[in-house]
Amino acid sequence: MQLKQIGKQYLAAKHNPHPLFCQETTKLKREQIMYWVLIAIPVVFIVVFMVYPAILSVSYSFSHPEGGAFPNTLAYEQNFADPEFFKSIEYNLLLVAVTVPLELLVGIFMALILSRRFIGRGLLRAVMILPITIPEVVFLVSMNTMFREKGVINSMLFYFGLPHENLWLVHSPFNFIIIVLVEIWRTTPICALLILAGIQSIPAQVYESASIDRATTWMKFRHITLPLLKPAIVATILLRGIDAFKIFATPYTLSPSIPTMTGYAYSIYYERLQMSLVGLTRAAVSADILALFIVIFSYAFVRYTSR
């Protein structure tokens, strides 16, 4: 009898909860709605001003400049018939393949230097942030004065009595090497600081026990530092690989004979075809292929770092 009553009370409470509890649940629900609204605002901003333009760009690449049927591959055919287009993809991939490993090597070296204790270490770290923060164009102005015909490098060669009328930015192997060096200058500190964080997260006890086993410095580096750094190294490679794909201003201003994918899209729309519809569709093709590369790489980066 009593049990039945309790059961009835329980059911009544379940269907008509006490006003106090009722308030509590609506408050929680309201909080959840507030959270999702706060999250939605920036997402909507990005969707409107970035995802929608990206979709538009894809639709541009498939449209016909004189109003032909919509899924139209004319722009793709025109680009594939242009040798400059393939040259731009080729150089872009080559630049990524050359700069990223070199940056990584120099970055590991600099991180090893920074992980030691010496006077002026804080100052060196501060100086190393500069290439990350200074505007690209400022640095390119400087590089232009360095490597031009009457520039700084040729002047130094003149002081030492060496041949000093080199056109560094025009002749074929030099301009590529200079662009690689300039990119290394700009981006190595990012690699170095990311890898330094990885080095500093390795516990000192591991090195101590290795010293007790009489490991040499090289053995410690090869068998402790490198394996434990592997996650940091892979993340750095992916990160820098994504950025390296977007290389544009350095070759475009220093040596236009080295085309890149961004540079190709920019020059065909704004310079060669004078903002015409044909230029728009053809630039969209190049830009979309670049975006495809980058989305794949960034997805790999997210998957790798969130594991």
Add this chain to the structure above:
Amino acid sequence: MIHLKSRSFLRSGAFALLVIGIAFIIVFPLYVVAKNAFVEDPEITGRPAWPWSPIPKTFTTEWVYSLLTESKLLSSLMLTIVSTLLSVGISLLLATPAAWALVRVGGKTKTRFRATGFILTFAVISRMFPSITVGIPLAVILVRLMLHDTIWGLAIGFTLFSLPYSLIVMKSQFEAIPPELEEAAMVDGYSRFGAFIRVTLPPAAPGMAAAAIFSFLFAWGELTLPLLITSANQPLSVMTWRYLRGATMAQGSAIAFIQLIPVLIFTYILQRFLKPEYLAGAFKY
């Protein structure tokens, strides 16, 4: 023993040389810009400029002065400052509450993890997304919205990349702050949002400052996007780019020098509390 000592002395000497060399390689290009901004023209371009000497022999403030009096460049400077600050403001204002909500949001564990993970992936990909793919159609959209060539149009463009960055950095900041603090404040009578403002936000201030400074620096130096979405009112970096392509290096160096000043100040502030996790979201362009 003596032999060993002299060897270690040699070693530390070589190490010091190496460190000084690295610092020199990083600083020298900046010195070149600063020097060229303040010497008379013949030393930069004409025949008498040969050979280039690292020590300035003449001094003039002509280039910097002409920039600050020429109305077009002055308006470009104002445009850059205002739109950059606007974009920093917008991205912090939108990203900070959103990052907090991403950390605190409830619901079923599995769906919550999926949703927040999806939004973070979305943020990372949009942070990395190439400007050229966005820029050309964005210019068309801004023309339709009557925002083309205005401060707001430029601020929207800058915000596209600093907003996801701030979101990523702020999320990692809020993850380190326990929710119990907020709940204690709520027992004392604050609402959830009030507790966020008064209790959770102050310890997250270093992350916010880093996000703000990095957003400022990226917008300040961003080249590709403004190149695509502006035509008459252009920011400083596009102006420098124009001089660079026209090979008029005297004015180019002067603008570059003006662009450099706030960067040096903010870099000095930044290096005191730089953490690697700020950097992992801070890969440029």
